[in-house]
């Protein structure tokens with residue numbers, strides 16, 4: 001898809017990766033709306049990027065808020081061509097039993113329900129039009145769960161699974177789906193995640209953060225080429241290979257001796 005002139009909506013665009021995605025689409029001449037639960041964050045980023053980027057207040061957990069945002073963008077430019085479900089929250093690193101039910105519900109509401117409602121809001125029209133693209137921000141933890149980050153990892157696995165499933169549902173209608181798997185990237189979230197380390201260690205971690213504009217440019221390329229997986233941080237490959245090796249090694253004989261999987265009739 002040529003993104004020039006296309007209408008792009010980026011959630012959680014009030015900073016970090018969402019702002020990088022918005023900026024990268026704006027660089028390519030797309031018409032971009034950034035939304036955020038914090039309207040001031042969104043407005044600040046829209047002003048920084050310039051190029052006609054528009055800011056809207058938006059709570060991705062609320063279907064009503066999605067309808068308001070959809071109507072506002074359509075009123076400006078017409079149908080949304082590219083939806084980037086990027087808004088997300090995390091939790092402090094902690095053993096899972098320390099996570100409260102309320103924290104669990106909040107992470108799932110923003111990271112999973114938010115993506116689900118966003119997709120549902122725009123999928124029917126994209127299917128009818130026979131064009132469109134959805135980009136969902138997962139995480140490297142959406143392929144590699146991390147100890148002390150169980151609930152966040154689970155929410156990002158859900159984003160990965162949901163996205164991969166709808167990619168196959170939407171492909172026959174000419175609608176694309178991509179998944180972004182960021183590793184450590186500069187943002188309010190990641191800066192806030194740096195634990196109480198001595199200044200020199202904090203500096204090392206800060207220096208390791210990728211700048212969000214580069215993730216944005218990778219997203220634009222993936223939409224242009226209709227690619228499913230967007231790997232911004234390839235340094236995680238050995239860990240993923242080790243995980244896959246462990247999974248492959250667990251495939252042996254069926255639990256029921258002699259069991260043969262039935263083949264579903266095709267056609």
Ligand SMILES: NC(=O)c1ccc[n+]([C@@H]2O[C@H](COP(=O)([O-])OP(=O)(O)OC[C@H]3O[C@@H](n4cnc5c(N)ncnc54)[C@H](O)[C@@H]3O)[C@@H](O)[C@H]2O)c1
Nearest residue numbers: 012014016017037059060087088139182184185187188189
């Ligand atoms: N920064 C990283 O290292 C990193 C790594 C992997 C994945 N991610 C993912 O990238 C995405 C962007 O995160 P970021 O690092 O740029 O963090 P960020 O905190 O800078 O950006 C997230 C934005 O989402 C907004 N938001 C929170 N709840 C919302 C809601 N209910 N409705 C609308 N907006 C809401 C926040 O106000 C914030 O501006 C998230 O999905 C995050 O999980 C980030």
